[in-house]
Amino acid sequence: MIHGTAPACEAVIMSTVDPLISIVEDDESLRQAMVGLVRSLGYRVASYPNAEDFLAADAGLHSNCVITDIQMPGLSGIDLKLRLAADGVTTPVIMVTARAEPALHEKAMASGACCLLRKPFTAEALIECLDRALAA
């Protein structure tokens, strides 16, 4: 884990050619854990504590994939995806939630999420999603 100077964005560059994954998660410890996992997979990572910071950094355009929590204070992960779509940004979005309601899952998929992960998720499930997203 690298502590960036800008609190909203913690990024580390592993290799100029590796895909950049943006992580949006309000729970700090989970965010750190996800950053660690994605880095262990060999990707570059940028992380944001909320959707607003992510959008303000215009990170959608520069990311190869976005992993976002759905329930967050302020804009939700679904809102984030809809904002990106409205701006014509087609970066694939993986959504993460602790909730099990089918209605929420449908809503997430309908917004254009490429993948939906239930917390807690396994590394394999995340890898599968990332592979699918980056292949798109």
Place this chain on the structure above:
Amino acid sequence: MDQGERGDLFDLVHESIVVRDLAGRITAWNAASAALYGWSAHDALGRAAADLLGDLPAPDLLETGRWEGELKRRAADGRDLVVEVRWTVRRDTAGRPLEVIETGRDITARRQTEAALSLSEHRYRNLFAAMAAAFWELDFKPVGDMLRDLRSQGVTDFAAYLAEHPEVARAMMRVTTVIDVNDETVALYGGQTKADLMGDVERFWPEASTEVYAAAVVAAASRAASFSRETRLRKLDGEEFDALFTACFPRESVGRGTLLIGVIDLSARVRAERMLHELQAQFAHAARVSMLGELTASIAHEVNQPLAAISTNASAGMRWLSRPQPDLEELRAINTRVVADAERAARIIGRVRDMAMRRAPATEPLSINTLVEEAVLFLRHEAQGKGVMMDLSLAADLPSVLADRTQIQQVVVNLAANAIQAMAAAEGPRQVGVRTALASDGRIAVTVSDTGPGIRPDDLPRLFESFFTTKADGMGMGLPICRSIIETHGGSIAASNNAQGPGASFSFSLPAADA
């Protein structure tokens, strides 16, 4: 001998002198008689004594020669008089009766005072005997002597002295003796007759109540009018009971060295209070469990977060380990995070367990800000799920409150959960503010406000009533339980609609711990 012959002396004596002949006619009437009865000598002389002064008892007066007694008479102006009279028969040299000489003394005022006194004494005895409170009359004189001795030894602060020397207070009990008790005392203390309670009073005072006896002694010594204190006293069989002990020190009895003590049995009241507290705690617990049930999803999420983090960290750890050159720095960082997350999960579960467990309320000095922060964690996910922003504004440097953590958290969670629910159908911004502040009266205030539709004015006065609810599936017990919790803590709770903007606010305040 007629009036003129009796001379000046006759008119100078203070006592009334009336002479009547054997036929009962008045033959002499001195100035004191005129003053006493209101008739002048002119009016009285020649009149029948019985007409003027009423019945003349003692029919055998002429044989015995003397009679004395008290007679009720009426003065010329109608006043009732009590006159102490002595009759003496004057005889001639042959022993034949000549006339009856009466001396009379006005004792009306004395008799009235005595009657009033005896009435008052009678009333007092009646009260003492018949009141449904236990009364004691105690001989306190030897304690007065002990206090005087102490004073002569230079003791000025009896309160401090007796606090330091409880054995002296116990010694004072041993020289305080019972003069009288009423029937209620005999019954309350479990005796058969008054005799069972006679003797000194030490056996009625448990050690732990010594300071109350000492305080009563200090009150008596400081010439207070009365003293009263709740304490525990002991019955004849040794059983202790809660009592209101009262002592009054009327000047007359203090002068005589006696004290009047009243003892009111509070055990029924204390039992009822204890039962009420127990019931209240049970209710509060039932409400907490029901609240936890409603918040299950939110709580599960709170536990799930660190579990998800642990699982994710572990997966990452496996990756770093699997590399040809394991990255120990990464692994160390991951391990640190796992420990922190496991601790976080344990803390959340501990809080839930505290809420769910039933235990006797226990107060301790607490930081209200920490308490609020913890309570809000129960609701974070609930708020997010309903699109509600939770905004904490916690005042710095607040004094701590003396409170039961779980119960006050229950109140905060209940108020905040209500606020979140109130906005389920609200348009516009959905915000719940939780604010702590130091109120102007030195209390610590917690306010939970929302931006929902507010409270209907008709409902405002009934919000804290049991079974009053505006929710379709509400029990109407949440707010009454909040109120009973806050009031048990010596605080108060109130609801109002926000003056600026939409929504309602619920505020409670608690006394500061050091107040």
